[in-house]
Amino acid sequence: MGIRSRLAKFKKFDKRLTLWITFSGVLNTLAVLAPLVNHYQPEFHCDLSKVWNEGVLNTTPGALNLTSKRMQAYKKFMLPLEPKNDGSGLKVSSCNYYNRSLQDFLLYEQSNATNMSGFSKKQLSCNSGYTFDFIGAESSAAAEFEMVCGDDYKKSMAVFSYMLGMTIGGVVSGAISDRMGRKPVFLFAQFAQFIGFGLTGFSVNYIMYAALIFFYGASGMVNFYTSLLIGAETTERKNRNIICVCMHFGYAFGYVLFVPFAYLVRDWRWFCKMGGLLGLIYIPLIWIVDESPRWLMATGQTDRADAVINKIARINGETCEATTEKLLKNDEDKKEGQVEKLSFSKTFMMLFAEPFILIRLLAMAMAW
Numbered sequence: 258m259g260i261r262s263r264l265a266k267f268k269k270f271d272k273r274l275t276l277w278i279t280f281s282g283v284l285n286t287l288a289v290l291a292p293l294v295n296h297y298q299p300e301f302h303c304d305l306s307k308v309w310n311e312g313v314l315n316t317t318p319g320a321l322n323l324t325s326k327r328m329q330a331y332k333k334f335m336l337p338l339e340p341k342n343d344g345s346g347l348k349v350s351s352c353n354y355y356n357r358s359l360q361d362f363l364l365y366e367q368s369n370a371t372n373m374s375g376f377s378k379k380q381l382s383c384n385s386g387y388t389f390d391f392i393g394a395e396s397s398a399a400a401e402f403e404m405v406c407g408d409d410y411k412k413s414m415a416v417f418s419y420m421l422g423m424t425i426g427g428v429v430s431g432a433i434s435d436r437m438g439r440k441p442v443f444l445f446a447q448f449a450q451f452i453g454f455g456l457t458g459f460s461v462n463y464i465m466y467a468a469l470i471f472f473y474g475a476s477g478m479v480n481f482y483t484s485l486l487i488g489a490e491t492t493e494r495k496n497r498n499i500i501c502v503c504m505h506f507g508y509a510f511g512y513v514l515f516v517p518f519a520y521l522v523r524d525w526r527w528f529c530k531m532g533g534l535l536g537l538i539y540i541p542l543i544w545i546v547d548e549s550p551r552w553l554m555a556t557g558q559t560d561r562a563d564a565v566i567n568k569i570a571r572i573n574g575e576t577c578e579a580t581t582e583k584l585l586k587n588d589e590d591k592k593e594g595q596v597e598k599l600s601f602s603k604t605f606m607m608l609f610a611e612p613f614i615l616i617r618l619l620a621m622a623m624a625w
Contacts, residue, residue, distance in 0.1 A: 270572040271492050275500050277545050278488050279507035281447065282481070284539075286511030287518065287532040288454045288473050292419075295398040295525045296412045298405065300390045303354040305335050307385035334362050334373060337380055351387075352406035353380040382407065395523040402463040411463060418467045422474025430479040431486075439487045440548040446480035447539055449473070455533015458526040490549035491569070493583050550584055
């Protein structure tokens with residue numbers, strides 16, 4: 258049976274539940290794919306203005322009429338060539354420049370030399386920044402925070418910071434939502450993710466940038482898992498897989514939206530700021546999302562659980578008894594006292610004790 262036919266059999270509340278869970282993941286992909294914009298790296302080379310300006314002190318003003326043609330000749334004189342990454346030829350070095358002065362360049366001009374063999378071949382690492390060949394309003398955090406050459410590892414560390422945040426968020430999400438409730442944790446994490454993403458556009462240095470990436474990575478994973486918990490605990494067992502699949506459809510649709518958004522917003526700071534502002538579209542979830550009736554019953558809040566069940570029954574056009582039977586009965590029809598509560602360590606070891614679970618774990622690890 259296909260997904261469409263199974264969704265057609267969903268009752269009204271289940272369709273509503275599936276819709277908002279799917280919708281909640283659409284814009285999350287902007288944060289997930291942000292490094293494609295923030296870490297964009299066009300062709301670049303050493304900023305030669307410092308070498309030029311240091312030479313100005315010992316040169317007459319008339320000799321420093323810097324035209325575009327002259328600047329190109331100066332770059333050719335100061336920058337060594339290196340093989341392109343694809344091996345198709347040579348390009349200007351990105352990270353090094355020749356140990357030559359402005360006076361050397363002027364002497365080169367005056368002598369009408371056809372080669373530069375008489376000048377120093379010693380190469381120095383860029384020590385005064387870089388010039389990036391952006392087009393129009395393009396910009397990137399990689400350029401602004403100089404995540405290039407010897408500091409190229411900073412891009413990987415920023416992505417690692419995001420993945421570390423996701424890992425920690427995934428580990429603590431269950432414990433936090435068990436203690437504070439599914440709905441408040443989901444809503445807090447959903448909005449925290451977009452606030453953190455928006456604030457990334459105001460980063461003043463690399464440390465702040467990496468810290469905010471960690472923050473919205475952690476909150477993004479908390480809202481992901483908590484939304485699935487709400488879906489699993491507010492519908493019948495047979496509907497859970499479909500709801501999970503539909504949420505991933507939301508992410509897939511978000512990946513498609515990312516392309517035109519990134520194309521239109523070329524400045525990385527505005528990309529983050531506008532991505533954060535788009536989180537406002539989720540404000541209606543404050544009133545749409547219902548707390549998990551299972552969690553309410555487990556924490557002794559029977560009145561609130563009854564209110565949610567009555568609402569579900571009313572929307573579905575069925576009796577409260579029928580709704581309660583579907584949502585709150587134990588999956589194995591066991592009494593509460595017969596279910597063993599496992600510690601975290603025992604639960605973790607079960608991953609390796611059951612071959613089927615272990616295979617799934619390895620498949621998911623490889624996918625990530």
